[in-house]
Amino acid sequence: MATIIETRGLSKTYGSQLALRDLDLDVEEGEILGYLGPNGAGKTTTIRLLLGLIAPTAGGATVFGLDVTRDAPEVHRRLAYVPGEASLWPGLSGAETLALLGRVHGYVDEAYRDELIERFDFDPSKKVRSYSKGNRQKLSLIAALMTRAELLMLDEPTAGLDPLMEQTFRECMRESKRARQTVFLSSHILSEVEALCDRVAILRAGELLQIGTLAELRHLSxxxxxxxxxxxxxxxxxxxxxxxxxxxxxxxxxxxxxxxxxxxxxxxxxxxxxxxxxxxxxxxxxxxxxxxxxxxx
Amino acid sequence: MFVLATVAAFPVAFPTFAERVKAVATLQSFAILLGQPYHAETLAGFTQWRVTTAIALMGAIWGLLTGTGLLRGEEDAGRWEILLAGPVTKARATGETLVGLGAALIVMYVATALGTIGSMRLPGVHYSALAALAFAATLVSGAAIFVAVGALVSQISATRGQAATLAAGIMGVAFLLRMAADSKKGWEGLLWLTPFGWIEKVRPLRDIDVLAFLPMVALVVACVVATMALASMRDLGGSVLREGEGSPRVGGWVIGPTTLALRLVRGTAIAWLVGIAIFSFFSGAVTRSASALLADSPGFAQVLGRLGVRAASEAYLGITFFMAVLVLAVLAAGMMSAVRDEEASGRLDNLIVRPTPRVVWLFGRVAIACLVVLLGGVIAGAATWAGSESQHVGVPLDKLLQAGVNATPPAIVVIGAAVFVLGVGPRLVSAVAYGIPAYSFVVELVGSLVKGQDWIRDTSLLHHIELAPAAKPDWGQDLVLVLIAAALAVAGAIAFQLRDVSYA
CATH class of the missing domain: 3.30.70 (Alpha-Beta Plaits)
Structure with missing residues (x-):
């Protein structure tokens, strides 16, 4: 089984403030990894480092065996990202946003996109400005899932979704797993992580406390x-x-x-x-x- | 500072009465930009003429941006939702914001009044403290009026962008009316129809006309009352004007970062370009009358000698292109601020977490900004020609097109400097981008009075542009500016590629 994400001693500080320290992590192909931690634990920092949006102060990371900073465009071609709070262009419609993001990504499963629009009960004809938080999150999710990317980087992806839509999201994740997609799922919703994830990593104050399957973690507890x-x-x-x-x-x-x-x-x-x-x-x-x-x- | 510098420089620049009389004759050439000089052979008359319109215009731009930003931008960003969830009504929130803006204007007034009162200690100053206080009020009035206009249009517009565009349109029409009033003998009555005319008419330091304050106060009060009434009536996010619908199709022409950038700047750029076209057409259309005013002035021959031109109309048009240079630089600053806003808001993440290298995105934005500026220059030239041809002035099209293109290098430098700052200190992009034209404008106005201190004027971008068609464009000098801009942009792009993404 191939290692999709690999970090070694990955660290990030902002001035004297520690955001992430010595993160060693391996995520295998087809795995759903739950990434847990309280606010400010370093979850979003980890994701931004893995996306090459910020540079590590020490250590390094590879995704698909490629350096996340140096080979960012090549890495990004094979992954899709959903931010915790979708910041989109308010003047574009949902449809225009999907078209744009799909074209920029390079590949879209159009049939699956249309199916997702229906399953998430999403109206793409309106301008982003008029969408509720939940609808903006749906738009981000559809934009990511429609690419059928090998790796899904999800940062609090269900924030703002109602329980029905959260169920739809879980179904999509199970489908992704069946399709051998790898999922890096940062979430606060423990029931979601418990239901979906093969392994769980627990982060506190920028440090990885534990990582393992739920059974392993329970055994240790x-x-x-x-x-x-x-x-x-x-x-x-x-x-x-x-x-x-x-x-x-x-x-x-x-x-x-x-x-x-x-x-x-x-x-x-x-x-x-x-x-x-x-x-x-x-x-x-x-x-x-x-x-x-x-x-x- | 502008007032103090002008007051201090005047006796040094024009030490004798004869020199002052001679200088006044040349000031007429700037009447269409800065208003008709009134007793400008005196220190008081010269100072109020030199400073008032320029400061009022800068204040008006600040006022409309701040007014629409606080009263519509905050609502657009969703922050008012949080505010109004507390025990605060919309009318009260609007009222308190207006009080806050009023307080800012008072602070601005006090700071300005300290400057004008302080100027009384300088040699040769004879105006009273009351006149100095009235002068400070006149200088701040542009900001006050357009804060109020901005507040009102924020209530009827669907978005902050729409509000700012509408307020800028109102400001543009007001300024054009003022220019029209100052372009021809007998048209002075038009000054009563525009806020910039009222500001010009006050003349606080020399034969003050207090009545001119009345329409200003009336307009501000009317705008505030209407703002409060509309704020209490409308829903949060509601508006009188509608925003265009988005495309319901999954398709369209927005297919990548560069086409997205085109789509994002389209509305604002079109508004600016239309504004430039109207301004330029009008400037061209009044060439004959404005040139006649120039030709009447006794010092005109000397001015022509310095500029090296053969026709009064070309001398006048050279000065109008000075305005085009400034407008294009401010347009460039606005577009580069929007570039930084894409990053700060997190919207850029949507593109660069996909296979779009950051520099590709940045290159697209910069290329579009340069194209819009270049288009603005060409439109300025063509529209000026169309306006002047409507009056059979006879200045050839190619000469005016060249003048338009010659007006663009300072804006290109603004773009290059903004990219550099985006790379090394992204939070300063707006301040630097808008600061460059503002600084250059003030230095041009003050620096021309300071003898023996040419290095000060050399720091102004505007000083490195020939006033075509009054003078022949210096393409070599223009190329140097463009190369400086390119060097700054390349350095900035490298830094941008290497640094962390920086959020608001």
């Missing part, structure tokens, strides 16, 4: 355990891997990292009425990384 007892509540704080113990009446809650066997051995000595354990959701995983500070740039 603590299991939440809730136990209700018929009688006495045992002390489990000394059990290996257990942390965050709290007791409320007959109910004990704790976090568990590592093997569950030692905890089970301790619990089964008591009158256990109910035992619930759950893997953390992506939201819990995400929030567990951002209890304190957020981003820098």
């Amino acid at each position: 603590a299991l939440t355990v809730h136990v209700t007892f018929g009688g006495a509540v045992p002390n489990v704080a000394d059990v290996p891997g257990v942390s965050g113990v709290s007791v409320e009446g007959q109910r004990l809650s704790c976090e568990l990292t590592g093997p569950i066997q030692p905890l089970l051995e301790r619990l089964t000595r008591y009158d256990v009425r109910e035992l619930l354990s759950a893997k953390p959701s992506l939201e819990e995983l995400f929030l567990s990384h951002y209890g304190g500070d957020g981003g820098t740039a």
Whole structure:
């Protein structure tokens, strides 16, 4: 499987302000990578670096094996980008904008474009000025998807879309995956990332904290355990891997990292009425990384 | 500063009464541009003539851009939506913006008044403090009137661009009327029909006509009242005028960055070119009467000797092309500001994240700006010829076309300098692009009075252009300007290619 995006030590600072530090990242062909982080964590900076819009202060990046700065036009021929907030020419109509962006890109699947216009319930006859935020976002999405580009760089692509259109977007992403397109998806909508992405990268304050499949991330994270007892509540704080113990009446809650066997051995000595354990959701995983500070740039 | 420089320079440039009388005779040649000189043999008369129209015109341009920017541009950008979501009505937001603009005008007035009052300490000044204060009010009145006009047209226009074009059209007609009034004996009555005429008529430093302030105040009040009424009646984003519909087809002629640039500058460029054509036709049409005024002046023969021309009409037309040089430079500045705006707004990203190299986009924009400027020069020449031929003046077309082309190099330099700044300090593009013609204009007006300081005038772009057809175009000098512009543009393009994209 080919590596589509590769960064090594990719860094960007603005004066003394750190926006991104030593990013090492590989995105494989046909993969959908979810790129998560709070506001200012460096997500948009990463995308702008990968698009060659800004130059790294250290390190480098390749897309399709080409240098993103030196070979920008060649890289751009094979990718499509959707910004978080579409800034388009207010005096052009939607149709004119699609025609222009399609011609500039060089290839458009016209049948698919017309299908997308219908599926996103988009009226291309109006001027961009008159579109709502959601409609401008639809226009950006259609302009990107209609190119059938090998790589889709999406920066908060569903911002402003209603739930129905968000479903349409998810369907399009699944189609893209089936068509072996690679997707770099920066998003705040965790359910969207959870539903679509093969792997998730979590960024904080310009640094990559974790990257892996959801299963891998969950494996690395603590299991939440809730136990209700018929009688006495045992002390489990000394059990290996257990942390965050709290007791409320007959109910004990704790976090568990590592093997569950030692905890089970301790619990089964008591009158256990109910035992619930759950893997953390992506939201819990995400929030567990951002209890304190957020981003820098 | 302009007032202080003029007041300080006058006694040095014309130390004796005889020299002043002689100089006044030559001033008549500038009457169509700056208004009829009134007692210009005195320091007070000369200063008010030299400064008033120029400052009023610059103030008017600032006023219409600021008025439409704050009262329509902010609405276009969606920022008023946020403002009006709070406990603020549209009428109140409009009113408070107008109060803010009023405060800016007051600050401007105080700064100007400090200058005019300060000028009283200079040798040879005999006007009163009251006259100096009235002079400051006259100088600021152009800005005040066109802030108000800008505010009003913002309420009826569909977009900021449409509002600015409409306000600029009103300003152009007002200035043309003033020019007409000053072009022929017996037409002075027309001065009462235009704000620039009222400004000219005040003559605050010499025989003040306070009545001329009345129509200015009345117009400002009327515009403000109408603005408030319309603002409270219309929907957010609503307008009386409609904007043209876009094409519903997926197709059309906008197929790339350069055709897009053509589409984006089309409306503004056409408006400017039509304005240049009207201005030039009119300037040409009054050649005979304006030349007659020139010929009447005793110092005319001496002027002709200096300029090296053979006909009064050509001398007069040379001065009108000075105006064309300025207009083309401002047009170039506007187009280059729009180039920077594409980047700052993020719209450029749509093109350069596709296989369009940045320099290709920039080259297209610069080429179109140069073409529009060149077209403007040719139109200026052709329209001046058409106007002058309507009066059977007899200046040949090729001579006026050459004069039009000769008027373009300063604008090309503005484009080159703007590209350079775009590469090295993108946030300064507008300031530099508009600053160059404004600086050059002021230096031309002040620098001509300062003897022995030729280097000051050398820093003005306008000083390096022959006033064709009064003088023969110096194509070698023009080529040097174009080459300087090209060098600046190349350096700027390289820097632009290498630097980060810079957002607002």
